Amino acid sequence: MRNLSRRVGLSAALGFGLVMPPWSSAQGKPTAVTVREGQPTVLNGKVQGYTGPSYLVHAEAGQKLQVSLQKLKGSTLFNVYAPGVEPGQDAIFRGDVGGDVADLNVMQAGDYRIDLFQMRASARRGAVTNFTLKIALQR
Template identity: 45%
Template sequence: MSDSLTGRETVLYMVGAEAGQTMTVSLTVNNTAGYFNVYAPGAGPGDAALAVGSLIGPMMPDLNRFEGILPTSGTYTISVYLYRAAARRGEVADYTLDVAVTGATGEVVQGDFADGLAGGPDFYQVATSAGGPLNLRAGPSQGAAVVIALANGTNLRNLGCRMAEGRRWCRVATLADPGDEGWAAGDFLIEGSGTPAPAPTPASDAAVGGTDEQRVHFDPGASGAELTGTLPPGASHRYVLGAKDGQFLTVRVAGQGPGLSYQIFNPDRSFLLDQMSREQDYRGQLWQSGDHVVEVINRGNDTASYTVTFGIE
């Protein structure tokens, strides 16, 4: 990943990995004051770092090079920054960050212990925070293809769980005959029963309130745009932005109502980002050229007004 930062800016990269895997991180930067820190799951800038790029020590065989066996499963944070004096002077640093995670992932395990990797109950139930659907995926990854969208409250048969990408994923099957089988994020599963619940909806279906689409145009010379909208319950609005492989896309959604979320599709309609809460901004480098789609969704029970900000650089 290549980017630049100025002054007191800090760029954060989130990497999901499992205990026992090996992570390597190296930073190439054109400013000698540029460094990175690595933080264990649950920690970030302001907390104690797992490793500091400006110091040689455990897991840091050289300046700006990290290599070590990870102690816990979860999402690790890599913070790229300028050292204090250079940051105060407003210096600029162009850099390339290389990250690798190697080593086998854990096996699918079975058992009778709820909320862990060792099995769980015989049945799960979908329980999303805003009452919306949950994607059932072909593999234990946010980037895996969507098989179907499971309605909130759907009961599922538990076929075993494992850690992947710093997250607990469970292989589940719907109770219909014939049913569907795939992987669901364990964050949105609670103990359920063998009673069939609402039928799943095809992943390609629009939200129940309808979906509109709009192409986003930037003003001449501008690299961003800000738009406003209003969504009734269950509705969504799709924004289409043309962008190229290698460019950076920034998305920020601000609004009222707990049910607002958004997702981003690549030009081939695969997921770039799946079901992100409005409280979290997105910034990432694109790997396809063409029309990217940002879909803002209201999964709440009330009409919601919002502002969405886009940037492409």
């Protein structure tokens, strides 16, 4: 009976891990990026498998947050989250729907999170994709 309960517990834990989005736990701690109004910041990096970078950008209400992604090949995407919203919750911009350019009106001051990731098929293969991310704030 004891072994059966261990197996059930282990199966439940493994099953739970399979349902979670692969990038939800692979992002790690976000890197704070300083972006001055009218002076875009350009970041270069890579996404490997399920692991991609995550950035925090502080924006004030009334500004426009512009994020654009350039990639040479591969299926790298990005999501943008409002202050206080974590990956796995509703993104205010989803790259799989909106494409490679986000043009967002900032309604709430705070730190906006930008997560980069690959489509699941590429991530599963462990593909590596290089990217250039341009982040700008305007009035």
